[in-house]
Each structure stands twice: as C-alpha cells, then as structure tokens.
Amino acid sequence: MSEWLAPDRPVFVGGTGRSGTTIAGRLLGRHRDLRATNPRELRFIASRGGVADAYAGEVTPQQVVDALWEHWYVRVKPSGARSGLFRRLDEQQMRAACDAYVAGFAEDPARASRHFAEAIVSSGKWADAQSRGEGKSRWVDTTPANARAADRVLALFPDGVVVHMMRDGRDVAASFVSKPFGPTDVFTALEEWRERMIDAHRAEQACPPGRFLRVDLHELTVTDREATLTALLGGIGVEPDRRLSQWFDANVSPQQAHIGRWRRDYDDATAARIDARYEEIAAEFDATGVPYPHS
Numbered sequence: 001m002s003e004w005l006a007p008d009r010p011v012f013v014g015g016t017g018r019s020g021t022t023i024a025g026r027l028l029g030r031h032r033d034l035r036a037t038n039p040r041e042l043r044f045i046a047s048r049g050g051v052a053d054a055y056a057g058e059v060t061p062q063q064v065v066d067a068l069w070e071h072w073y074v075r076v077k078p079s080g081a082r083s084g085l086f087r088r089l090d091e092q093q094m095r096a097a098c099d100a101y102v103a104g105f106a107e108d109p110a111r112a113s114r115h116f117a118e119a120i121v122s123s124g125k126w127a128d129a130q131s132r133g134e135g136k137s138r139w140v141d142t143t144p145a146n147a148r149a150a151d152r153v154l155a156l157f158p159d160g161v162v163v164h165m166m167r168d169g170r171d172v173a174a175s176f177v178s179k180p181f182g183p184t185d186v187f188t189a190l191e192e193w194r195e196r197m198i199d200a201h202r203a204e205q206a207c208p209p210g211r212f213l214r215v216d217l218h219e220l221t222v223t224d225r226e227a228t229l230t231a232l233l234g235g236i237g238v239e240p241d242r243r244l245s246q247w248f249d250a251n252v253s254p255q256q257a258h259i260g261r262w263r264r265d266y267d268d269a270t271a272a273r274i275d276a277r278y279e280e281i282a283a284e285f286d287a288t289g290v291p292y293p294h295s
Contacts (some may be wrong), residue, residue: 008137011236012046012153014146015165016196017182018175020217020257024165025142027252028236030244037121037141039083044072045117045153046145052152054105055113061105065098078180088123113156148199151206161236162207164200166293167217169193170262170278178265186266186274194281201290218295221257 011028015021022040029036045051049067053059068085073094075084089097097119104112121139146153150162173189176182183189204212213235220228229248233240263271285292 008159009237010138010157010160011140011163012146012150012157012160013140013142013163013165014046014148014150014200015144015167016147016169016172016193016200017144018172018179019144019167020165020215020220021142021144023217023252023256024163024215024220024232025140027244027248028140028232030247031233031238031241032243033238033241034138034140037139038087039075039085040141041083041143042072042085042117042121042141043075043143043145044068044085044120045141045156046143046149047072048145050149051113051117052149052156055109055156056152061102061112065102068094068098085120088120093123094120110156117156148196148203150200150203150212152203154207154211158208158211160211162212163232163236164204164212164214165217166197166214166291167257168259168262168278168293168295169197169281170274171258171260173274174262174265175258186262186270187277190274190277190281194284197285197292198290214291216293216295217257218259218293221252222254222259223295225252 011034013021013024013028025036025040028034043050044064044067049059049063050072051064054061054064073085074082076082085094097116100119101112101116104115121141146162147164150164153162154160169190172193173183173186176189176192177184177186183192204214213232215228215232219225220232225248229245230240233244262274266274282292284290
C-alpha cells in the first residue's frame with residue numbers, strides 16, 4: 001500500500017434518497033478543486049454498519065469488512081449494471097486494505113479508519129496524480145445516508161462538510177415509486193421520507209457549527225438558483241468556478257428536478273390524500289423544529 005494521503009476536507013452529500021444528491025454531486029464534481037468519487041455513492045463510510053458506525057463503537061471493524069464484501073464491493077443495480085468499490089481496488093488490494101484497517105483499529109481507530117477510507121477513495125490514477133502534486137485534492141461522496149449519519153461522519157472527518165439535499169417529500173415519494181427499488185407504495189415512501197428527515201435533523205444537531213449545510217432542491221433549480229449555488233459553494237469553502245457555472249446553467253433545471261410530479265403521477269383523489277398527509281407531517285415538523293422544504 002502506498003504512503004497514506006490524508007483526506008483534505010471531503011464533502012459528503014446526503015439526503016433522503018431521490019432528493020437531489022446525484023445532481024449535486026455531478027455539479028460539485030465539475031469544480032476545479034473537487035472530484036466526484038467513483039462510485040459516486042461510496043456507502044461504506046456512512047451506511048449502517050460502515051466505517052463511521054465502527055468509529056462510534058456500534059459495530060466492529062471486522063463487521064465493517066464483512067459488510068463491505070457482502071454489500072459494497074460489488075453492487076448490482078436493478079438495471080443489471082455493476083457498481084461498487086471494485087472500481088477502486090481489485091480483490092487483492094482490497095483485502096490488504098481491509099487487513100490493515102482491522103489490524104490498526106485497536107491502536108488508533110481514527111487513523112485506521114481515515115487511512116482505510118483514503119486507501120479506497122484515492123487509489124489508482126488519482127493517487128498517482130496526487131503524489132505528483134497534480135489533480136484535485138478534495139473528494140465528493142453522494143451516499144444518501146451521509147445526512148442521517150452526519151454527526152458520525154464528521155466525528156471521523158472533522159475537516160469535512162456534510163451537504164443535506166432537501167426535496168419536497170411528496171415528490172420524493174412519487175419518485176421512489178417510479179423506480180425499481182425502494183417503496184412501491186407512495187404513502188409508505190412518504191413515511192420513509194418523514195423518518196429520514198427526522199434522523200437527519202437529529203444528526204445535524206450533534207454536528208459542529210458550520211459543518212452541516214442544508215440545500216433546498218427547489219431553490220437550487222427554480223426559485224433562487226444563483227443565491228443557492230453561491231451559498232452551497234461558500235458553505236463547502238470553494239470559490240465560484242466558470243466550468244461549474246456553465247454546467248449548472250446547462251443541466252440544473254426545473255425539468256431535471258421534476259417539481260410537482262406527485263400531482264401529475266396520481267389521480268386527483270390520491271393526490272389530495274398525499275397532500276393531506278404531507279400537511280400533517282409539515283405541522284409536526286413545525287412543532288418539533290425539523291427543517292423541511294417550504295417551496
């Protein structure tokens with residue numbers, strides 16, 4: 001294994017799922033100082049049973065390794081396409097990284113965990129470029145669980161930033177139902193959105209000030225585009241970038257966000273029921289202080 005390259009202010013984009021994490025990751029990856037990870041959703045850091053959970057004492061390093069081989073090394077998407085960490089390391093390299101992580105955890109959990117993450121993320125051509133002083137030093141991961149595990153992620157990467165992409169729960173629910181994964185019932189999907197928003201709020205409350213940034217997808221795509229983009233870039237500590245701005249103008253649009261799809265996808269009676277339940281959740285959030293999109 002090559003000399004460890006310490007993570008440099010990584011960016012963790014998260015949300016409830018179907019909330020804009022992919023578009024945000026693709027956008028930020030266009031910046032001259034940022035690089036989208038490959039795969040875009042690393043999963044092994046923030047997902048349940050991942051590296052952040054082990055650092056918090058919830059699971060053992062060996063359980064993380066077992067989950068990595070079972071869930072994250074190779075993932076077969078509903079389309080049949082293969083994704084996962086095999087894109088970064090072959091099996092022999094991954095086993096060496098896993099062995100080093102487990103062996104080093106008892107002595108120094110933080111170093112072993114960060115070293116393990118960076119060994120995977122910055123492997124291959126990117127690591128070679130970094131060692132020559134070239135390329136982009138900061139990486140952007142778009143695992144949805146980053147928002148719900150923000151406090152644990154930032155305990156492990158205290159120089160990082162978590163971006164919580166927030167989207168109207170009605171559109172999130174309708175989007176889930178249209179995909180070959182996740183809930184197949186729109187009301188079940190809406191309840192899942194509610195639970196994940198509450199979990200993200202709990203995590204945010206435990207984060208250091210200035211390390212958790214909320215971004216409303218509707219504001220980014222429709223109502224307050226430039227100001228929201230400026231706040232996003234400022235929140236993660238990068239300057240405006242011409243290439244990023246050009247990609248933003250060409251690709252981040254109301255059409256991409258599918259605003260109001262829950263009204264179009266369902267008959268009037270079902271849409272009214274969806275809206276009624278959403279209003280109940282919004283009232284609950286207002287009473288308990290859980291932030292949510294008001295667009």
